[in-house]
Amino acid sequence: MTSPADLARPDLDAARTAYEQLKDLGMKLDLTRGKPSAQQLDLASELLTLPAGEYRAADGTDTRNYGGLQGLKELREIFAPFLQVPVEQLVAFGNGSLELMHDTLVHAMLSPLPGGERRWVDEERVVFLCPVPGYDRHFSVCERLGIEMVTVPMTDDGPDMEVVEQLVVSDPAIKGIWCVPKYSNPTGVVYSDEVVRRLATMPTAAGDFRIMWDNAYTVHHLTETEHEIADLLALATEAGNADRVFVFGSTSKITLAGAGVAFFGASQRNLEWWLALTAKRTIGPDKVNHLRHAEFLGSPDGVRAHMAKHREILAPKFAAVERILSEELSGIEGVSWTRPEGGYFVTLTVPPGIASATVALAKEAGVVLTPAGATHPYGRDPDDAVIRLAPSFPVLDEVEKATRGVATCVKLAIARQGA
Amino acid sequence: MTSPADLARPDLDAARTAYEQLKDLGMKLDLTRGKPSAQQLDLASELLTLPAGEYRAADGTDTRNYGGLQGLKELREIFAPFLQVPVEQLVAFGNGSLELMHDTLVHAMLSPLPGGERRWVDEERVVFLCPVPGYDRHFSVCERLGIEMVTVPMTDDGPDMEVVEQLVVSDPAIKGIWCVPKYSNPTGVVYSDEVVRRLATMPTAAGDFRIMWDNAYTVHHLTETEHEIADLLALATEAGNADRVFVFGSTSKITLAGAGVAFFGASQRNLEWWLALTAKRTIGPDKVNHLRHAEFLGSPDGVRAHMAKHREILAPKFAAVERILSEELSGIEGVSWTRPEGGYFVTLTVPPGIASATVALAKEAGVVLTPAGATHPYGRDPDDAVIRLAPSFPVLDEVEKATRGVATCVKLAIARQGA
Numbered sequence: 036m037t038s039p040a041d042l043a044r045p046d047l048d049a050a051r052t053a054y055e056q057l058k059d060l061g062m063k064l065d066l067t068r069g070k071p072s073a074q075q076l077d078l079a080s081e082l083l084t085l086p087a088g089e090y091r092a093a094d095g096t097d098t099r100n101y102g103g104l105q106g107l108k109e110l111r112e113i114f115a116p117f118l119q120v121p122v123e124q125l126v127a128f129g130n131g132s133l134e135l136m137h138d139t140l141v142h143a144m145l146s147p148l149p150g151g152e153r154r155w156v157d158e159e160r161v162v163f164l165c166p167v168p169g170y171d172r173h174f175s176v177c178e179r180l181g182i183e184m185v186t187v188p189m190t191d192d193g194p195d196m197e198v199v200e201q202l203v204v205s206d207p208a209i210k211g212i213w214c215v216p217k218y219s220n221p222t223g224v225v226y227s228d229e230v231v232r233r234l235a236t237m238p239t240a241a242g243d244f245r246i247m248w249d250n251a252y253t254v255h256h257l258t259e260t261e262h263e264i265a266d267l268l269a270l271a272t273e274a275g276n277a278d279r280v281f282v283f284g285s286t287s288k289i290t291l292a293g294a295g296v297a298f299f300g301a302s303q304r305n306l307e308w309w310l311a312l313t314a315k316r317t318i319g320p321d322k323v324n325h326l327r328h329a330e331f332l333g334s335p336d337g338v339r340a341h342m343a344k345h346r347e348i349l350a351p352k353f354a355a356v357e358r359i360l361s362e363e364l365s366g367i368e369g370v371s372w373t374r375p376e377g378g379y380f381v382t383l384t385v386p387p388g389i390a391s392a393t394v395a396l397a398k399e400a401g402v403v404l405t406p407a408g409a410t411h412p413y414g415r416d417p418d419d420a421v422i423r424l425a426p427s428f429p430v431l432d433e434v435e436k437a438t439r440g441v442a443t444c445v446k447l448a449i450a451r452q453g454a
Numbered sequence: 455m456t457s458p459a460d461l462a463r464p465d466l467d468a469a470r471t472a473y474e475q476l477k478d479l480g481m482k483l484d485l486t487r488g489k490p491s492a493q494q495l496d497l498a499s500e501l502l503t504l505p506a507g508e509y510r511a512a513d514g515t516d517t518r519n520y521g522g523l524q525g526l527k528e529l530r531e532i533f534a535p536f537l538q539v540p541v542e543q544l545v546a547f548g549n550g551s552l553e554l555m556h557d558t559l560v561h562a563m564l565s566p567l568p569g570g571e572r573r574w575v576d577e578e579r580v581v582f583l584c585p586v587p588g589y590d591r592h593f594s595v596c597e598r599l600g601i602e603m604v605t606v607p608m609t610d611d612g613p614d615m616e617v618v619e620q621l622v623v624s625d626p627a628i629k630g631i632w633c634v635p636k637y638s639n640p641t642g643v644v645y646s647d648e649v650v651r652r653l654a655t656m657p658t659a660a661g662d663f664r665i666m667w668d669n670a671y672t673v674h675h676l677t678e679t680e681h682e683i684a685d686l687l688a689l690a691t692e693a694g695n696a697d698r699v700f701v702f703g704s705t706s707k708i709t710l711a712g713a714g715v716a717f718f719g720a721s722q723r724n725l726e727w728w729l730a731l732t733a734k735r736t737i738g739p740d741k742v743n744h745l746r747h748a749e750f751l752g753s754p755d756g757v758r759a760h761m762a763k764h765r766e767i768l769a770p771k772f773a774a775v776e777r778i779l780s781e782e783l784s785g786i787e788g789v790s791w792t793r794p795e796g797g798y799f800v801t802l803t804v805p806p807g808i809a810s811a812t813v814a815l816a817k818e819a820g821v822v823l824t825p826a827g828a829t830h831p832y833g834r835d836p837d838d839a840v841i842r843l844a845p846s847f848p849v850l851d852e853v854e855k856a857t858r859g860v861a862t863c864v865k866l867a868i869a870r871q872g873a
Contacts, residue, residue, distance in 0.1 A: 068520070070519055070520055071519065073516060073519075076509075076516065076518040076519060079518075080507060080509075082742075083504075083505055083506060083507050083508070083509060083742070084503055084506055084507060085502075086502055087502060087503055088499060088502050088503060089502070090495075090499075090502060097492060097495065098712065098713070099495040099498075099710040099711065099712060099713060100489055100490065100492075100495060100710075100711045100712055101487070101489055101706075101711045101712050102712065103712070129548060129549075129740075130548075130739070130740045131736050131737055131738075133735065133736055133737060134735055134736045137734065137735040137736070138557075138735070141560055141564070144564065145560070145563065145575075145598075145599065145600075146598075156564075156575045172734075172737075175734050176734055176735075178734075179564075179565075179731065179734040179735075180564065181564075287520075291518040291519075291742060292518065292519045292520045292737075293517065293518060293519055293520050293521065293522070293737070293738055293739075293740060293741050293742065294517070294518060294740045294741065294742035294743065312598065315556065315591075315594050315595055315597075315598040316552065316553055316556040316557070316595075316598075317550050317552055317553045317556070318550055318552060318591075318711075318712070319550075319712055320549070320712075321548075321549045321712060321713045321740070321743070322712050322713065323501075323502070323710060323712065323713035324713065324740070324743070
């Protein structure tokens with residue numbers, strides 16, 4: 036008997052032959068991490084000679100010396116509009132927002148948050164909601180700190196708010212939710228205004244509930260449409276929930292991935308809590324690097340102009356992935372993929388039980404993919420169906436070859452399963 | 455009746471007159487923090503134009519991108535001899551060693567250390583020994599983390615080891631000790647080989663006891679004598695206690711105070727523990743800044759040559775303090791001060807109950823001093839007798855004026871007490 040699904044299943048022999056040919060190419064390609072390419076880093080090469088002897092901030096501060104816990108104001112002014120945080124509530128800090136997210140949760144583990152009754156280490160359970168597919172490094176921070184993770188499905192508009200609202204109102208152990216609100220990692224989803232509004236206003240059982248608003252891709256557009264999201268901090272403040280918002284961002288994918296500047300923004304009360312704890316930890320961030328960045332980027336328009344150059348490099352790579360996946364995988368039952376308009380990832384969904392096999396086949400053929408399951412807490416995708424593709428780092432030709440290789444592996448994995 | 459002590463007590467009227475004259479000068483001087491001066495920072499002005507377009511590490515790594523958790527090898531090679539840590543066991547990280555000390559203790563709060571049975575947050579008490587006078591920021595890290603502090607007297611050779619040995623062997627709650635082994639903050643004491651050997655070999659009740667070896671001033675000599683200390687990590691390793699040593703250092707007072715590089719070193723087992731936890735926190739340190747520093751300093755000899763320039767600037771300031779304190783305070787009962795051969799501080803000891811009054815008088819006259827008590831845990835110097843002077847930041851003329859001002863205040867405070 037031939038079912039309609041069988042019609043859309045690749046032929047095993049053909050898939051095997053294609054896969055053997057792929058292996059014969061002896062490729063060594065990597066689609067794992069959302070790293071900018073050398074060409075993108077070259078866009079910021081001027082940073083390697085800045086601040087060119089200059090060391091005074093606009094207010095006269097000698098950036099070379101100690102101090103200045105909140106970071107250079109002129110740099111915060113450039114990023115405040117993109118992160119939707121008033122400049123006086125924004126901190127510019129070290130070279131990575133992951134550190135800021137980790138350390139902020141560490142502070143919460145060891146000191147009661149505004150609105151909280153006790154340190155999180157003194158709670159019986161601390162639970163975070165994790166929209167899936169999501170970002171593996173968010174999950175590993177939770178795992179490291181002993182924060183339990185509960186998954187929430189992603190929709191095309193953001194996390195499924197019916198589920199979120201029901202959970203947070205009923206369980207005071209739920210202390211937070213991870214969100215990448217624009218061009219989400221890895222789905223590319225842009226949160227709708229309605230989702231942002233509901234996040235800002237929903238009742239929560241925990242007095243110290245926090246939204247980890249990782250706005251990592253706020254200016255990382257892949258099309259001419261510069262998607263905007265609603266202003267979570269403003270909406271939450273309006274609703275009397277100002278303290279539930281922690282905003283994070285960085286220049287890691289704007290200037291230099293390893294030598295950029297990260298940002299933290301929050302309500303005045305949160306900020307005071309955060310600065311008081313951070314003051315015990317450090318005498319201040321690298322303000323010379325802040326100055327370097329302020330000089331290089333200049334203004335919000337400077338950032339926009341710079342990101343347009345990134346788009347010129349990135350958009351063809353994403354277009355290549357889209358084109359090749361369409362050529363190779365269109366019409367195959369259970370296979371779909373995202374067409375992100377920003378950010379760093381394409382999510383490839385395959386039939387249940389196929390993702391790990393695809394990743395293993397690709398590895399054998401010299402194409403390294405993010406481990407299947409990495410998009411889910413504890414590395415466990417219950418459907419084994421999600422593969423994250425990161426086309427930013429390899430050159431265009433390699434992206435094309437790697438994507439075609441992945442498609443070949445998907446087809447073989449499906450054909451094998453059906454065999 | 456006139457006692458010998460009275461003979462050595464300043465005359466109240468003369469002291470009052472001198473103090474009024476001091477106030478009339480309307481000075482605004484600051485001897486509070488161990489900050490390098492602008493002139494010292496200028497010594498590293500080349501850093502503001504480096505790495506000058508270069509971005510490859512010696513091994514070909516693109517320093518601009520993510521990764522490289524342990525930091526650039528060529529920079530670690532330069533500092534390994536000064537920190538007495540094998541290069542493969544040394545980490546180069548962010549812009550401050552205080553962060554590294556804080557974060558390492560945070561890791562211990564939240565994950566069992568090698569040799570430990572449980573996380574420190576799960577211990578009933580965690581106690582650190584604090585040789586006094588000591589560094590206020592060490593104490594505030596403990597206070598922030600809920601680590602109890604027990605003081606140990608400093609001798610001219612380091613902490614009083616009779617006391618240390620007796621305490622650590624008898625109480626398993628004692629998990630650590632703070633040490634600034636060379637040109638100690640604020641006493642300038644250089645730990646004797648015997649003290650280092652006893653720290654390395656002493657039995658401890660806690661299996662996860664740690665020595666926080668803050669070697670902040672390892673190359674910060676004020677004389678031609680480059681004092682050496684015994685190699686704690688090597689001695690501890692030899693004695694089977696490799697895991698008890700955490701070494702810290704930084705270039706904060708070598709290159710740029712706010713934009714330098716900090717280091718962490720430890721046994722292989724500690725290092726694995728540390729890197730595994732740090733990998734959850736960050737994708738890597740700012741390797742461009744590492745490269746910048748490696749290029750600028752070049753080699754251990756480059757560091758030595760650079761520090762000789764610092765000495766040329768700093769030694770006259772310390773000499774001025776010594777000269778003026780001698781002129782003004784010699785022979786006054788209960789008053790003494792240190793003559794450090796390196797580091798950043800002079801410790802001025804005044805008769806019991808006089809330190810706070812002196813600091814308050816100085817403030818009123820426009821000379822800001824570190825708060826009395828700051829050299830002790832919880833800001834409480836039980837004798838109220840220790841004042842920390844930091845002559846590095848002001849220019850020489852200001853150091854002279856401020857020191858004379860402090861002497862005037864000491865004399866008035868003593869004369870008042872006797873009145």
